[in-house]
Amino acid sequence: MLHYFIRRMNLLIITFLVINLIAFLFQPTHDANLSPNLWLAEYWRFVGANLRGDLGISVVSGKPVAEEVLRYLPATLELCIVAFAISFVVGVPIGTLAGVYQQRPLGKFINAGTLITQSIPVFWLPLPLMMSVVSLQGWFPISGRYDLLLEIPQHTGFAMLDVFWLPESQRWPAMYSVLSHIVLPGIVLSVIPTTELVRHLTTSTAKVMEQNYVKAAATMGKSKLSIVLRHVLHNALPPILPGLGLQFGSVLTAGMVLEMVFAWPGIGRWLINSIYFEDYVAIQGGMLVIATLVITTFVVTDLFTALIHPLRRREVYALR
Amino acid sequence: MALIDIRNLTIEIDTPTGTVKAVDKVSLTLAEGEIKALVGESGSGKSLIAKALLGVTKPSWRVRADRMRLGDQDLLSLSPSQRRKILKNDIAMIFQEPSSCLDPSVEVGKQIEQAIPLSKVKGGFWRRFQWRKRQAEALLHKVGIKDHRAVMQSFPYELSDGLCQKVMIAMAIASQPKVLVADEPTTAMEATTANQILRLLHKLNKLNNTAILLITHDLHTLADLADTISVIYCGHIVESGRYDQVLGQPYHPYTGALLDAMPTHNRDLEKKAKLPTLPGAIPALQHLPIGCRLGPRCPKAQRECVVQPQLKKFKGHLYACHHPNNFQQKENG
Numbered sequence: 347m348l349h350y351f352i353r354r355m356n357l358l359i360i361t362f363l364v365i366n367l368i369a370f371l372f373q374p375t376h377d378a379n380l381s382p383n384l385w386l387a388e389y390w391r392f393v394g395a396n397l398r399g400d401l402g403i404s405v406v407s408g409k410p411v412a413e414e415v416l417r418y419l420p421a422t423l424e425l426c427i428v429a430f431a432i433s434f435v436v437g438v439p440i441g442t443l444a445g446v447y448q449q450r451p452l453g454k455f456i457n458a459g460t461l462i463t464q465s466i467p468v469f470w471l472p473l474p475l476m477m478s479v480v481s482l483q484g485w486f487p488i489s490g491r492y493d494l495l496l497e498i499p500q501h502t503g504f505a506m507l508d509v510f511w512l513p514e515s516q517r518w519p520a521m522y523s524v525l526s527h528i529v530l531p532g533i534v535l536s537v538i539p540t541t542e543l544v545r546h547l548t549t550s551t552a553k554v555m556e557q558n559y560v561k562a563a564a565t566m567g568k569s570k571l572s573i574v575l576r577h578v579l580h581n582a583l584p585p586i587l588p589g590l591g592l593q594f595g596s597v598l599t600a601g602m603v604l605e606m607v608f609a610w611p612g613i614g615r616w617l618i619n620s621i622y623f624e625d626y627v628a629i630q631g632g633m634l635v636i637a638t639l640v641i642t643t644f645v646v647t648d649l650f651t652a653l654i655h656p657l658r659r660r661e662v663y664a665l666r
Numbered sequence: 667m668a669l670i671d672i673r674n675l676t677i678e679i680d681t682p683t684g685t686v687k688a689v690d691k692v693s694l695t696l697a698e699g700e701i702k703a704l705v706g707e708s709g710s711g712k713s714l715i716a717k718a719l720l721g722v723t724k725p726s727w728r729v730r731a732d733r734m735r736l737g738d739q740d741l742l743s744l745s746p747s748q749r750r751k752i753l754k755n756d757i758a759m760i761f762q763e764p765s766s767c768l769d770p771s772v773e774v775g776k777q778i779e780q781a782i783p784l785s786k787v788k789g790g791f792w793r794r795f796q797w798r799k800r801q802a803e804a805l806l807h808k809v810g811i812k813d814h815r816a817v818m819q820s821f822p823y824e825l826s827d828g829l830c831q832k833v834m835i836a837m838a839i840a841s842q843p844k845v846l847v848a849d850e851p852t853t854a855m856e857a858t859t860a861n862q863i864l865r866l867l868h869k870l871n872k873l874n875n876t877a878i879l880l881i882t883h884d885l886h887t888l889a890d891l892a893d894t895i896s897v898i899y900c901g902h903i904v905e906s907g908r909y910d911q912v913l914g915q916p917y918h919p920y921t922g923a924l925l926d927a928m929p930t931h932n933r934d935l936e937k938k939a940k941l942p943t944l945p946g947a948i949p950a951l952q953h954l955p956i957g958c959r960l961g962p963r964c965p966k967a968q969r970e971c972v973v974q975p976q977l978k979k980f981k982g983h984l985y986a987c988h989h990p991n992n993f994q995q996k997e998n999g
Contacts, residue, residue: 559767565758569746577772655771656771656823
């Protein structure tokens with residue numbers, strides 16, 4: 347496990363350095379005629395500053411970029427986490443069902459449904475939702491993170507946690523407002539990881555169902571339900587987790603697009619505004635933070651998988 | 667009374683090329699405490715019989731039988747929950763490739779504990795956890811694993827095939843079944859491990875009076891283990907009898923060929939000579955010959971062999987052949 351940890355940390359560090367290198371090369375102030383030693387020293391200084399959290403000063407707002415990112419990123423992260431939570435709640439049962447009944451009508455139906463859902467552009471999906479259900483019935487709000495009248499203090503940046511700093515009388519109404527605002531963007535954004543999860547889990551489950559130990563479990567008098575819960579899910583879910591960790595990148599990107607549709611005050615809106623204003627420092631800082639976040643998520647999911655799934659660990663030993 | 671009584675079991679399988687009769691009117695009985703060996707080439711349908719007996723069939727199979735009973739229970743008319751109950755308590759099965767039959771992501775110890783029925787716990791519910799663990803250790807000792815702690819903490823991929831098979835046996839006997847179906851339990855194991863497993867099966871049979879249905883393609887494995895032997899060819903029982911009858915005086919040419927193909931030390935064979943085998947290969951189930959299914963490969967085939975021979979009985983020794991081996995001199999003498 348330690349070897350695995352070190353290998354993954356290596357991957358993390360090297361990718362981080364490469365990302366920094368790219369950011370460094372595309373700096374508008376970058377001077378290509380520096381001598382190699384000076385160039386390297388500049389690069390290390392750049393990496394060191396980024397590690398300390400010094401991402402430069404935004405030329406538009408005049409504030410440190412790191413501060414701005416910390417202010418907007420949690421809103422996006424909150425959205426992504428909710429999307430992933432929804433995708434697990436919805437995707438795991440559907441994917442397992444589709445895998446167990448892969449050759450039956452149910453499996454084929456789920457498969458077709460997944461394909462259709464997957465091919466819908468994620469920025470289009472909110473429009474019919476908003477037009478039909480929401481604006482006519484007024485079930486859920488369609489813009490912002492919470493009611494404009496509320497003043498939720500920014501401590502963690504995650505509105506769901508920040509409401510606990512409010513006085514008790516306002517806490518639960520505020521929580522209600524936050525939750526009702528996140529429903530629609532959360533559902534729309536969850537479409538991406540859900541379809542991915544269902545697709546991977548279907549193949550993975552179908553593969554596990556063919557294994558000898560599932561057949562052997564049937565001869566021990568276990569019911570189909572208990573076999574699926576105890577043996578199949580246990581072996582089908584962990585191998586697809588690293589793949590889902592990679593999906594975090596595309597969910598984050600889609601989240602940024604959705605932020606424009608839902609007027610969500612997250613990092614996507616901030617980044618696009620920075621692009622409008624040609625605020626290179628902010629763009630660079632935002633890109634660095636997001637890229638680092640994505641690779642860190644991947645490495646963490648991978649380590650988590652190795653921690654809970656012995657077969658993953660075996661693969662590591664076999665590679666060593 | 668026989669513990670397992672199967673009469674005229676027929677298994678048909680739907681395949682893209684039509685329905686195939688994989689097992690045709692097979693009758694088997696297994697007495698309490700008996701070890702019965704079912705011998706045949708791969709594809710002869712011996713594993714299908716075991717699966718039909720346990721009721722783990724696929725939707726494309728059609729299983730029919732005049733009678734299929736375990737003790738006083740009719741196995742043909744069971745509801746799924748009744749069948750699960752029987753599988754839990756009365757029948758257990760072990761397989762070939764044992765390391766693939768254990769859940770790869772659960773520690774072996776936990777899997778053994780899960781196999782121990784909670785209904786056998788004595789004392790209050792708070793004792794269950796410890797009790798099961800101790801019971802699992804005892805089971806491992808019973809199957810000849812002394813280092814129970816290391817084995818219980820390891821995952822199946824960390825154990826050898828022989829150890830895995832012992833663990834499978836431990837799980838199988840956890841509920842003290844009346845019948846143990848062993849489907850080629852020693853395939854792909856080296857001789858010493860295979861012998862250990864077979865000795866273990868023998869011990870279980872003697873100590874617990876567990877009846878064992880041993881399915882194998884290798885006459886070696888059952889040489890001194892089985893009480894009775896049934897030889898199966900292309901879904902037909904061709905010969906069946908006590909082990910000394912079948913191995914000592916095989917009537918059916920197929921059994922004779924199986925025995926001849928076994929390497930021995932006391933036969934006069936030229937150096938590097940080929941062991942005698944039957945010509946040809948086991949026919950595909952879609953293209954079975956009419957009459958005796960061994961017909962095209964049989965060295966003694968004659969005109970009568972286009973009519974399917976019925977099982978005949980001679981001194982408790984069943985055979986299905988028009989021109990049995992070792993028979994003429996026996997009748998005269």
